Amino acid sequence: MDEIDVLLSMHGEQVYRDDGDWWKIEAWSVPPTEERPHGIRYSLTLHNKYNKRVFGHDNAHAVKPPKGKKFSGKRYEYDHLHKSAVDQGTAYEFSDCYTLLQDFFEGIDKTIAAIEDK
Numbered sequence: 001m002d003e004i005d006v007l008l009s010m011h012g013e014q015v016y017r018d019d020g021d022w023w024k025i026e027a028w029s030v031p032p033t034e035e036r037p038h039g040i041r042y043s044l045t046l047h048n049k050y051n052k053r054v055f056g057h058d059n060a061h062a063v064k065p066p067k068g069k070k071f072s073g074k075r076y077e078y079d080h081l082h083k084s085a086v087d088q089g090t091a092y093e094f095s096d097c098y099t100l101l102q103d104f105f106e107g108i109d110k111t112i113a114a115i116e117d118k
Contacts, residue, residue: 004097007042008029010027011026021046024044035059040097041060042100043058044058046111048085058080077092
């Protein structure tokens with residue numbers, strides 16, 4: 001089974017934690033496009049006990065580049081992550097499905113630790 005098949009096989013996975021937080025994975029095979037050259041549409045999200053997304057990776061919509069470069073061309077990234085419940089999206093460099101999964105689960109651990117420290 002190659003890495004894309006591993007991610008696709010996880011489509012629909014939902015795991016509920018004892019503290020009420022939960023995560024889910026959604027992944028679909030799509031024709032490669034400029035926005036999704038790897039041929040995968042994905043949404044990997046962590047939600048709190050109130051069902052609000054507090055962290056996640058996805059490529060469902062474009063993310064505007066950071067401001068500051070006056071003459072740079074406008075390139076909108078689709079692969080991105082949401083570092084918090086209010087983050088509109090930060091560009092994420094997709095390299096492969098295994099790295100995406102690793103980054104997602106590490107992000108879950110960091111996000112939950114940060115919430116518990118408050």
